[in-house]
Amino acid sequence: MDSTTLLEQERSRKGRGAKITVVSYDGTAVEKSSATDMGSALEWIGRRRVTWILVQGKLEMDELMVLQKWGGLHPLVIDEIAEEGPSRPKLMDLQGVIFLTWRLLLLEGLEVKEERAVCLLGKGFLITIVPPGVRMDKTMDALGNEHNEIRSMGTDYLLYDIIDSVIDDYFSISEEMGDLIEDAQDSILNDGGTEALANVQGLRRALIKVRKAIWPLREVINALVKGQSDLVDAYTAPYYRDAYEHTIELMDTVDTHRDMVSEMLDMYQSMVSNQLNKIVKVLTLISVIFAPLTFIVGLYGMNFVHMPELSSPYSYPAVLVIMLVLAVLMLLMFKRKGWF
Amino acid sequence: MDSTTLLEQERSRKGRGAKITVVSYDGTAVEKSSATDMGSALEWIGRRRVTWILVQGKLEMDELMVLQKWGGLHPLVIDEIAEEGPSRPKLMDLQGVIFLTWRLLLLEGLEVKEERAVCLLGKGFLITIVPPGVRMDKTMDALGNEHNEIRSMGTDYLLYDIIDSVIDDYFSISEEMGDLIEDAQDSILNDGGTEALANVQGLRRALIKVRKAIWPLREVINALVKGQSDLVDAYTAPYYRDAYEHTIELMDTVDTHRDMVSEMLDMYQSMVSNQLNKIVKVLTLISVIFAPLTFIVGLYGMNFVHMPELSSPYSYPAVLVIMLVLAVLMLLMFKRKGWF
Amino acid sequence: MDSTTLLEQERSRKGRGAKITVVSYDGTAVEKSSATDMGSALEWIGRRRVTWILVQGKLEMDELMVLQKWGGLHPLVIDEIAEEGPSRPKLMDLQGVIFLTWRLLLLEGLEVKEERAVCLLGKGFLITIVPPGVRMDKTMDALGNEHNEIRSMGTDYLLYDIIDSVIDDYFSISEEMGDLIEDAQDSILNDGGTEALANVQGLRRALIKVRKAIWPLREVINALVKGQSDLVDAYTAPYYRDAYEHTIELMDTVDTHRDMVSEMLDMYQSMVSNQLNKIVKVLTLISVIFAPLTFIVGLYGMNFVHMPELSSPYSYPAVLVIMLVLAVLMLLMFKRKGWF
Amino acid sequence: MDSTTLLEQERSRKGRGAKITVVSYDGTAVEKSSATDMGSALEWIGRRRVTWILVQGKLEMDELMVLQKWGGLHPLVIDEIAEEGPSRPKLMDLQGVIFLTWRLLLLEGLEVKEERAVCLLGKGFLITIVPPGVRMDKTMDALGNEHNEIRSMGTDYLLYDIIDSVIDDYFSISEEMGDLIEDAQDSILNDGGTEALANVQGLRRALIKVRKAIWPLREVINALVKGQSDLVDAYTAPYYRDAYEHTIELMDTVDTHRDMVSEMLDMYQSMVSNQLNKIVKVLTLISVIFAPLTFIVGLYGMNFVHMPELSSPYSYPAVLVIMLVLAVLMLLMFKRKGWF
C-alpha cells in the first residue's frame, strides 16, 4: 500500500470521484480500460467471460444508485458499501449475488491501521471497492501475463486470487510483528525499562486487531466453499480450501505471538522480582556488616569515667582486629548462603 | 433517555396509568393517536396493515387482563409483562404471537443502569412496553417521514427498526466506555493512585453488564430469523441478519474493552512493582553510602587513650579525603550497575 | 427451612418413621390427609386426577419395597431413594415413570449446607421425598387456594410448581450471597485484614456449591421438556422453559458473584502491594533524611586533636543550620517526587 | 490392593505365569476353579450362561496366541493386552467382542500410582486381565452370595459390577485426597513453610492423574451404553448410566479439589505478601523511632568547644525528656495508622 493513501483518500472525499478500472477477459484476450462512471463500467459486463470492475475510492450516492438499479440489489448491500470505516469481515448471499467485506491491514510502527474492502461477486462479474491508493498490482500483473492460469478461469478464481493476496499481506504483517516482538524481548532483557512495557502493550493490542481481521475472514472463505451458491465451482474449491488453511496457519502464528507476549510479561515480572531481591540483598549485606561495627565504635565512644579498656595501649588495635574478624566472618557467612 | 425517567416511573407507580400511543399505518397513510386504555388501543389493530401500540410505563393488572383476553395469551406472558426489573433478554414463540424482552442500558458515570423492554409481535400488530420516559423518537420520526422505507413494510421491519435503535444505543454506550477506559489508562499512568484502581473495577463491572445485555439479544435475533414463524418474511430477514452481525461486532468491542481493562490492571501491577524497586534502590543507595562513612567517623570518636592517629595534624584531612573517595567510588559502582 | 431440621432428621433416623402427607385433587375438590405408611398412601393414587404424596424424612427399607412392588420400579430407583447425602441432580426416564433428584440449599453463615430431594413422577401421581423438616408451604398453600391455576392442572404443573419454589429459594440464597460479598468488599477496603481474606475463600467455596446445585438442575429441566415422555404436556412446557430461563439467570448471577470475588482478590492483592509501597516509602524517607545528618554529627564527634572547626564559636550554629537546610532540601525533593 | 503387588509382579515377570481363575455361573449354580493355562480356561466358556476368566498377572506370548486363535481377535487387541504400563482408558468394538482398558489407581503418600486393567467382553464370557495382586474380592463375594442379583444376570451386569468397584476405589482415593488437601491447608495456615508448598504441587499432580483416569473412563462407559452392540441389554443400561453419572460426580469432586488447591496457592501468596508487609512494618517502626534519637545523641556527642547547652545542668535531663516524648509521639502516630 502506497504512503500517499491518506492524502488521496482526503482528496477523493472532497469531490474527485473514485477511480474505476475495468478488466474484461477470457481465455483468448484481455481488455483493460478506465471508466468515468459506474454506468459505463457496468456495460462491460457480459462482453467477455469475466469482467472485473475495480473501484479505488469512495462511490458517490448516485453511482451507488446506478449500481443498485442495474443489479436489483437489496438496499442493505448499498448501505454496507456506503458505510465508512472497517467493519467485521462478512459474507451475504443475496439472490445470485454474493456480497463480501474484509479488512486491509497496514502496520505503522506498533499500530495496526484497518481499512475496508468490499466485493460483489455475480455471474460473470466481480466488483471490488477498495480505499483510494490501494493497488491490486499482484492480480493486475497476473491478468497481464498470458501464461497465468487466471486467464483461463472464471470470476471465482479471480476472487480467490484477490483474497490470496490479502492473506499474503497478513502474513507479511504477521512476520513484521514477530520481529517487533523479538526486538521487544531483547529490549526488556537489556534495559528492562517501562518504555519496553508500553511497547508490549502496544503489540498486544495490534495482535488483537490482526486476530479480528483474520478470524471472520476464515468464516467468509468457509461460507464461500460450503455455500450452495453455484458461483464457486468444484475446480476452484480446493484453492479456497487452501486459502482457508492459510488463515488457520495465520491464526496459529498470531496465537503463538500472543503467547510470546504473555510470556514476555511473565518474564518481565520475574525479572523485576529478581532485581528487587538483589537490591534488598545488597541493602541487607551492608546493614548486617556495619550495624555491629558501628555499635562497637559507638561503645568505645562512651564517656564513662571508669572504662578500664580505654587506657590500655592494646585496646585500640584489639578492637580493630575484632571488627575486622567480625566483618570477614559475616562476609563468609553470606558467601556460604550464596548471596554474592 | 430523559433524566426525569425515575421520577416519572415513580409517579406512574403511584396511580397515574401508563401512556399509550397507537400508530397505525400502511403504504398510503399513517394515523397516530393516544389511547386512554388498552382496550381502545387494541381496537385499532386490523384497521391498517401495521398497528404499533407503544406503552410507556407500567400497565395495571386489569389492563393486562384485557390484553390477555383479547389475544388469548398464555398466562406466562402476562406474568412476564407484569414483572419488574430487567430480566435476561429472551424470546418465546407462543401460537402465533412472539414475545420478546431486552434490556435498555443507561450509562451514569461508571455505572450502567438496566431497564426492561417488552414486545409482542403478532399478525399486523406490534405492542411495545417500555419504562416511562423512554422515547422511541428515531422510529417515530421514521414513521412520520413518508419517503422512509418503513412505511411500505410490515411489522417485522418495524420490530427490526426498534431493535436496531436499541443496538445503536448500545454502540454509543460502548464508545463512551472506550473513552472512559482511555481516561482511566491515562490517570493510572499519571498518578497511579488507588482511586484509579477503583474506577477500573467499576469499568469491569459495567462491561459485564453490557455483555449480559448484548449476548442474549443476539440469541433472540437469531431465534427470530431461524424460527419457523411466518411473522418475519424473507425480504426482512437480511436486515435481522445485519442486526445480528452488529451484536457480534458489539461483543467484539466489549471483549476488546475487557482485554484493555485486564491489560491496564497488569500494567498497574507492573508499575507498582517498578516503583517499589525504585524506592528500595534509593534506600539501598543511601544506606550503602552512609553506613561505612558513619562507621569511620564513629571509629575516630572512640575514646581510647592510645590512638596514635588522633594526634597527627594530617589525620583529619586524610580521613575526610578517604571518606570522599569511598563515597565517590560507591556512587560510581551504582552508576555502572545502572541504579540511577 | 426450619432450624430444627437437623434435630428432626436425627430423630427420624433413630426409629421414628417419615411423615407422609397425601394430597389428592382435581378441578373440583382437594383432599388432604396423613398416611401412616406408604402402602395406604399409594392407595390414594387414581382416586382423583392428581395425587401428591409428600414424604418428609427417610423411608425404611420395607416401605421402599412396598413402593417398588407397587410401581414395578427398577432396583436402581430404590437404591437412589435409599441413598443418603446430596447427589448430583439428575433425571432418569424409566418406562412410564420419571425419577428426579435435586439439591436443597441452606445458607448458614458463609457455609452452604446441601440436602437431597427426590421425586417420582408418573401418570396421575407425584411422590416427593424430602429431608424431615423441609416444609413445602408454598405449594401446599397454592393447592389450598381454590382460585389458583394449580388446581385445574395436572401432575406436570405440580412438579413445575415445586421446582419453581426450589429455584426461588436458590434466588434468595444468591441474593444473600451478593450481600455477603458486598460486606466482604467493604471489610477489605476498611481493615484489609486476613480474616476478610478467609471470608473470601469461604464465599468462593459456597459459590461453587451453589453452581453445582443449579447447573445440573438446568439439565434436568431441559430433559423434562425435551424428553419424549408424555408426562409433560404442551401447555405446561412454557412454564418449564421459563424455569429453565430462571436457572440460566441464576447461573449468570452466580458467575457475576464469582467474578466479583476474583475481582476482590485482585483488589486485595493490589492494596497489599500499595501498602507495602507506602511503608517502604516511609522507611526510605526517614533513612534518607537521617543518614547524612547522623554522619555529620558523627563527624564532629571525632576526637582528632587537630580539627580547627571545633574551636570556632560559629561552627556549632553553622553545622546546625547546614543540617536543617539539608533536611529541608531532602523533604522538598521527596515532595516533588510525590512521596507524601 | 496388596502391599506385595510389586514383588509378585516382579516374580511373575521372571517366569512364573499369571494366576488364572474361572467362574462360570447362571441363575442356578456357580462353579469356581483355577486354570493352569489360557487354553483350559477358555474351554469353560459356554458351559453356563456367564463365564468370567480373571487373569492376575501378565500373560506370556504363547498364551496370548491361544487367546487370539480361539477368538479370531484382531492383532491390535493382542498388542494392547501385551503392552505394559497404564494407557489411556479406551473401548474398541471389534466384530462381536468389546475390548476395554482402564486405570487402577493407588494412592501412596501424595503420589498416585497407575496400573492397567484390560477386559474382553463377548457373548457369554468376560475375560479380565489385571496386574498380579489386584484382588477383585467385592465381585467374587457377590458371585458367592446366592441372593445377589448378579447371579441371575448376564456378562453385561458382571462388567458393570467390576467397573462399579473401580469407580468406588476412585471415590475412596478422591476422599483421601480431600483429606490430604485439608491437611495441606492447615499446615500452610500454621507454619506456611516451603515444604507445604511442595506438598501442594504434589497434590496438584496427583489430581491431574486422577482426572486422566476418570475422564476417558466416562467415555468408555458412554460408548458401552450408546454403542449398537447387543452385548449390553436394555435392563442393564440404567446401571451403566448410573456409573456414568458417578464418573461425572467424581469429576466434579476432582475439579473442586483442583479449585481448592489453586485457592490454597492464592492464599499462600497472599499470606507471604501479608507477612512481608508485617516484617517491613517492624523494620520501619524501629528505624523511624531510633533514627531521630540516634541523631540527637550524636548531636550532643560533637566535640565543638562552643556548645553552650553542654554546660547547663538541665540539658541532659531535658534531652532525655525530649527524646522520650519524640519516641512516644511516633509510637502514637503509628498506632493511629494502625501499624500495630
Add this chain to the structure above:
Amino acid sequence: MDSTTLLEQERSRKGRGAKITVVSYDGTAVEKSSATDMGSALEWIGRRRVTWILVQGKLEMDELMVLQKWGGLHPLVIDEIAEEGPSRPKLMDLQGVIFLTWRLLLLEGLEVKEERAVCLLGKGFLITIVPPGVRMDKTMDALGNEHNEIRSMGTDYLLYDIIDSVIDDYFSISEEMGDLIEDAQDSILNDGGTEALANVQGLRRALIKVRKAIWPLREVINALVKGQSDLVDAYTAPYYRDAYEHTIELMDTVDTHRDMVSEMLDMYQSMVSNQLNKIVKVLTLISVIFAPLTFIVGLYGMNFVHMPELSSPYSYPAVLVIMLVLAVLMLLMFKRKGWF
C-alpha cells in the same frame, strides 16, 4: 535422524537431485531399487500390489511436472509439494488421490526443529517425500522381513506404518522433554537463577511447537478413517483408530508437561517471594537488635558536663549488662515469632 541432514540438504539444493527409492511388493515378493528420476520410478506402479516411492530430498520442477502429468494432479498439490519449510499438517482428498503433510520434529537442546513430510496415497501406490537424510529404516526393515504383517497388506497399512513411526518419534521427543522439564525443576530448586528461568521459557516454546505438530495430525488421521475414500479399508481402520488414540495420549502428555511448566513458574515465583521474605527478615532482625543498642552507646557518648551516671564506676558494666539483656530479649522475641 542423521546429524549430516543439514549438510545433505544443502548439497541437494545446490544441484544434486533427490534420492529416489522404489519398493514394490505383494504377499509373495519384494523388489527394491533406486530410481534416477521420477519418470522411471512411476513406471513401477502397478507391477505389484503395492509400490512405495520414497523421495529423500527436494524434487526439481521438471520432476514435479512429470508427476503431475502422470497423475493428472490438481496444480495445488504440486504447489504444496514444491513449498519449503514445515506447514500445518493437512489432508486433501482429490479425486482418487489423497495428499497428506505432517511435521517431522527434531529436538536440539531446548529447541525443536521442524521439517516437512509429504505423502501421496493412491490406488496401489504411496509416494513419500521427506527432507534429505530422513531415513525410514523402521518401515524399510519391516518390508525386508518376510514374516512381517506389512508384506501381506496394502498401501493403507504402509501409510499407517509410516505415520506410526512418526508418532513414535514424537513420543520419544515428548519423553526427552519430560526429562528436560525435571532437570529444569531441579535446577530451579537448587540455584533458582535466571538461566533456569530462560530454560523454562525455551521449554514452553518447544512444547507449543510439539503441540502444533500433533494436533492437526490427529485431524488428518481422523479424516483418513472417517473419509469416504475407499483407499483405507475396514481391516486397517482399527490401526488408524489406534494411531488416533496415540495422538490423544501424546496431547495429554504435552498438556501435562505444559501444566508442569506453569507449575514450575508458580513455584519459582513463590520461591522468589519466600526468599525476599527471608532476606528482609535478616535485615529487620539486625536493625531491630542494633538500633536501640547504638542509641544507648550514643547516649553515653554525649558531652554534657552534668551527666551523673558517667562518673559512677558501676555505670559502664551496668550499661553493658542492660544492652546484653536487651539483645537477648529481642532475640527471644523473634525466636518466639518464628523468625529463625
